Amino acid sequence: MRVALYWAPRLEDPLHRLGSAWLGRDTETGATVAQPDLPGLDIAEITADARSYGLHATLKPPFRLRTSWAAMRADAMALAARTRPFALPPLKLADHHGFLALLESEKCQPLQHLCDACVTGLDSHRAPPTDAEIARRNPARMTERQRELLHQYGYHYVLDQWWFHVTLTRRLTAEEREVVWPALEAHLGDVPAQPRRVTELCLFTQAAPGAPFLLAERLPLLG
Structure with a gap:
């Protein structure tokens, strides 16, 4: 099993419904959801x-447990309990390295602090990656700073190398992007830009390699 700490929209947030429909699956229930049509594309x-x-959006990337679920959950609950809820900047649809994703419209320091706390404060529960897992990351293509982070935290896009993003597609060709972007924009409408607060830390689990991730628990921010 792998565990991850994520941000996910609250159940009552229309972004949960629209995003689940776009992806075709509700991570809260695991249910398949009907997806909109894309002209000429699957x-x-x-x-x-x-x-x-x-x-x-990833806060602490997926990891195998070195300790136990109970111990990790207890520390995650304690982290959430001392974290004050905060406003999330309006989100915007963007081309993110060829993927379409929702990004912050401006940098959110409380979000960065929460992310950093998840990465560093819960790292004692992370089992180290195998040599094969490290090789798949292709360290030769990373910067020196990213290799340092990979060695220390098992992943290179953390701390100062991290950015908030909600991935909604695979990498697209220019032709595909011309079809998908307007369809996704129409599907989401003005919902990404609506005001929302971060009030929960979400624990996701993956039962086995290749299995879908499911939202296991929402931990309230109580600080």
């Missing part, structure tokens, strides 16, 4: 990877 294929991970 939306199920375009969203396959994102659907497997679920509608989310």
Whole structure:
């Protein structure tokens, strides 16, 4: 089993419903959701990877447990309990390295602090990656700072190398982007830009390699 700490929209947030419909799966229940049509394209294929991970933004990347679920959950609950809820900047649809994703419209320092706390404060529960897992990351293509982070935290896009993003597609060709972007924009409407607060830390689990991630628990921010 792997565990991850994510941001995910609250159940009453319309982004939960619209994002789940776009990806074709509700990570809260595991239920399959009907997806909108894309003219001339297979939306199920375009969203396959994102659907497997679920509608989310990564705070602490997926990891295998070195300790126990109970110990990790207790520390995650304690982290959430001392974290004050905060406003999330309006989100915007963007081309993110060829993927379509929702990004922050401006940098949110409380979000960065929460992310950093998850990465560093819960790292004692992370089992180290195998040599094969490290090789798949292709360290030779990383910067020196990213290799340092990979060695220390098992992943290179953390701390100062991290950015908030909610991935909604695979990498697209220019031709695919011309079809998918307006369809996704129309599907989401003004919902990404609506005001929302971060009031929960979400624990996701993956039962086995290749299995879809599911939202296991929402831990309230109580600080």
